[in-house]
Amino acid sequence: MGEIVLDQITKTFGHVQVIPPLDLQIDDGEFVVFVGPSGCGKSTLLRLIAGLEDVTSGEIRIDGEPATSTPPAKRGLAMVFQSYALYPHMSVKKNIAFPLKMAGLPQSAIDEKVENAARVLNLTDYLDRRPGQLSGGQRQRVAIGRAIVREPSAFLFDEPLSNLDAALRVNMRLEISELHNSLKTTMIYVTHDQVEAMTMADKIVVLNAGRVEQVGSPLDLYNAPRNLFVAGFIGSPKMNFIEGDMAETHRATTIGIRPEHITVSTDTGAWAGVVSVAEHLGSDTLLHVQTENLGTLTARVDGEFSVRHGSRVFLTPQDDKMHRFDARGLAIR
Amino acid sequence: MARASSNRRKTVVTVLAWAIGLAIFFPILWTVLTSFKTEAEAVASPPSFVNFHWTLENYAEVQSRSDYFRHFLNSVIISLGSTVLGLLIAIPAAWSMAFVPAKRTKDVLMWMLSTKMLPPVGVLIPIYLIFRDIGLLDSLIGLIIVLMLINLPIIIWMLFTYFREIPGEILEAARMDGAGLKAEILYVLTPMAVPGIASTLLLNVILAWNEAFWTLNLTAAKAAPLTAFIASYSSPEGLFYAKLSAASTMAIAPILILGWFSQKQLVRGLTFGAVK
Numbered sequence: 168m169g170e171i172v173l174d175q176i177t178k179t180f181g182h183v184q185v186i187p188p189l190d191l192q193i194d195d196g197e198f199v200v201f202v203g204p205s206g207c208g209k210s211t212l213l214r215l216i217a218g219l220e221d222v223t224s225g226e227i228r229i230d231g232e233p234a235t236s237t238p239p240a241k242r243g244l245a246m247v248f249q250s251y252a253l254y255p256h257m258s259v260k261k262n263i264a265f266p267l268k269m270a271g272l273p274q275s276a277i278d279e280k281v282e283n284a285a286r287v288l289n290l291t292d293y294l295d296r297r298p299g300q301l302s303g304g305q306r307q308r309v310a311i312g313r314a315i316v317r318e319p320s321a322f323l324f325d326e327p328l329s330n331l332d333a334a335l336r337v338n339m340r341l342e343i344s345e346l347h348n349s350l351k352t353t354m355i356y357v358t359h360d361q362v363e364a365m366t367m368a369d370k371i372v373v374l375n376a377g378r379v380e381q382v383g384s385p386l387d388l389y390n391a392p393r394n395l396f397v398a399g400f401i402g403s404p405k406m407n408f409i410e411g412d413m414a415e416t417h418r419a420t421t422i423g424i425r426p427e428h429i430t431v432s433t434d435t436g437a438w439a440g441v442v443s444v445a446e447h448l449g450s451d452t453l454l455h456v457q458t459e460n461l462g463t464l465t466a467r468v469d470g471e472f473s474v475r476h477g478s479r480v481f482l483t484p485q486d487d488k489m490h491r492f493d494a495r496g497l498a499i500r
Numbered sequence: 501m502a503r504a505s506s507n508r509r510k511t512v513v514t515v516l517a518w519a520i521g522l523a524i525f526f527p528i529l530w531t532v533l534t535s536f537k538t539e540a541e542a543v544a545s546p547p548s549f550v551n552f553h554w555t556l557e558n559y560a561e562v563q564s565r566s567d568y569f570r571h572f573l574n575s576v577i578i579s580l581g582s583t584v585l586g587l588l589i590a591i592p593a594a595w596s597m598a599f600v601p602a603k604r605t606k607d608v609l610m611w612m613l614s615t616k617m618l619p620p621v622g623v624l625i626p627i628y629l630i631f632r633d634i635g636l637l638d639s640l641i642g643l644i645i646v647l648m649l650i651n652l653p654i655i656i657w658m659l660f661t662y663f664r665e666i667p668g669e670i671l672e673a674a675r676m677d678g679a680g681l682k683a684e685i686l687y688v689l690t691p692m693a694v695p696g697i698a699s700t701l702l703l704n705v706i707l708a709w710n711e712a713f714w715t716l717n718l719t720a721a722k723a724a725p726l727t728a729f730i731a732s733y734s735s736p737e738g739l740f741y742a743k744l745s746a747a748s749t750m751a752i753a754p755i756l757i758l759g760w761f762s763q764k765q766l767v768r769g770l771t772f773g774a775v776k
Contacts, residue, residue: 219672239675252673256691265687269678313677323676 169230169321169353170195171216176225178211178377185211186377188225193321193355193370198347201357202364203374203400209357212374213323216355218242230320240269245314246323249330251306253298259285259309260294266317284312304335311346321353328363340366361401365389373397395496398423404453406490407464419491419499426453426467428488433474436481440464442474456480528752535559535745542741558746566729568750575725575751577640578715579708582647583701586655589648591697594659595685599668609660612653620650620713631718638720646718647708654707655700662696663689695765702762709755726751 171193178186185208193199201209214220216227218239227235234242245266253262263284267277285291288308298306307327314322324343328336344367347354358364364371365385373380373388373396381393385401392398398406406423414422430436431454440458452472456464466482474480491499533550534542541552562568597605627646628637636642666689674688690697712727719728730751733744759766 217672217676219675238680239672240678240680244676246673246676248669248673250667250669252667252669254670254674254688254692256694265674265679266677269683313673317678 169193169319171321171353171355172228173212173216174226174228176215176222176227178208178215178220179223184223184377186215189377189379191372191379191382193353196351196353198344198354198356198367198369199372200364200368200370201355201372201374202359202361203380205359207374208377209359209374210325211377213246213325213355213357217244217246217323243320244323245317245319245321246325247307247310247314247327249326251298251310251330253306253309253313255298258295258297259290259301259312262298262309263290263312263316266313270317280316281312284316287315288312303331304339307331307339308342311343315346315350319352321355324354324356326357326359329358329360343367361403365401371401373400375400391498391500392423392490393498395421395423395492398490398492398498404465404467409461409464413461414491417489417491420494421492421496423490423492424464424484424488426465428485429464429466430483430485431466431468431472432481432483433479434481436483438464438482438484440480440482442476442478442480445472445474445476445478447471454480456482458482528756531745532749534742535749537742537745539740539742542745558742559750562733562743562746562750566732566747568729571724571726571729571751572754574640574723575709575727575754578643578647578723578725579705581640581644582651582708583655583704585644586648586652586704587659587697587701590652590655590659590700591685591690594656594663595689597656597660598663598666599671609657612656616650616653624717628717637718638722638724640723642718643715643723643725646714647711650711650714651704651707655704658700658703659693659696662693662700666692699762699765702758702766706755706759 171191173189173191175188175190176186177184177188189212201212203209211220215222218234218237222235225235226233229237229242229244254265257265260281263281264277267280272280281294282291285294288311290305290308290312293301293305293309298309301309307330310327327343328339331339340363343354343356347367356363356367368385370382371385371388372382375396380400381388381397383391388397388401392401395408399408402425404426406425407429409422409424410420414420438458438461440456440461442454443457443463444455446453446455449471451470452468454466454468454472454474456466458464464482493499535558536554536556537552538555538557541548597609631637631642631646636645670692671684671688674684679687709725710727712731715725715727716731719725730744730747733740733747
């Protein structure tokens, strides 16, 4: 079980309200990702759920039970920190065993669970080492091991991969996804990396200045962003926004078109421009094009597209993939 | 050229450092030397440095006149007792100041430090009277309490500095792992802060061992530690230099040896947090 409900919760630090009244329902077994720019309150929200910060008002319910004033130790949640937060004076084995020891399990049961977790996470050979003797990826696995042994009702991840190098991050992303598939336990994952959000989540919660901008599946957010913020935040490279006369012809204040929904040609097309930067990635080519009257637009072409700085190109948006926004920044459907 | 001048500077600094070191150490050396002289040689003018009749009779005399081991034991009980009691109070206090600071935590810390600026003699009469009325005069418990209280600000400050270096996330991890406050302090914070706690302990044992104002004023015979043992050989007529020196040597020897063996730990403790 691991259903978490946030009912009108707020958080104020001094005179600054970092979380305005917020409602959120997280279903049992879901993989929910909180994503947003730095300082948007996503980590604070996670810490409120964990109980490491007290809510200023509102209620948190875990599995239907009020948990607003339950201390973190009693909420039955496990957390993986960005810094790993391993106990430096304990061996890997003792680190993983710590929550079980706190729960008062007999030693034989502790040993068995620690061995199982170590096997699942490929840590068996490192059980007697101290955290200081492990690599970043291994430390992260110990932190996850410490979280899974106690079979929590939900896992909380606070930017767990941001200290790892790029290759390891992709690996660990897969491992965490696999872990979720096998455990089927609720996971709440905080990140500022929208690729992590898109690839791992069942449900993404996009946060901005403490407010929930949109909640939905990764493809919902990609295909139907509710407002300019979500449209700009989800998707990489970022969606192009065009204002002015061109937008008005589409009966909108702003129109948005994703780089992958622009067709590029060297002979003909809707918008003419000059390539300012061409990024040749092999698998695709990103073109930053200075257009005549729409500013700089980014277009993405599959495979190699042989143009250079200064080449003249034509861009044609796919009309059915166009997003329209009104003066308040809300999507027009 | 440059190397020669840097070498010369190094030599000058080395010689200077040794000179200052010896100047500071000289009174202790002189005390130790005097303790092996006869009373006549101790006051002889000009004094002889090593060329005198070496004797152990002062030590024998001191031991037979006043019981060294009883005073030594009192010193051990008072300095260890006050330090351990102080740590028991200071660890939770420093924990709360380092990890859950309130608006006035800084002020509380400064206030505690300010009590160290008060001349102890200013509170001698009230404390003496209180101790007399509740029967703590000349008792080990009384001295343990009073020395604990006067050193508590230093213990809390040192631990506070140490604790602040410990990442708060690790303690939060312990809380998430189901540790209550007691388990958090016992299994996570304290083991991580062992180097800091050890140097705090050492420094406070030394401070309590050397403390002379309260130990002299609040004891008579029963609870008298080594400071009182030394003081009993100091008379205005100054006739017992050699015996006084022997008593002093015996009193400072244990703490000197402790300090010698733990100097690395002590230096680390005193400079911790100062440079980062």
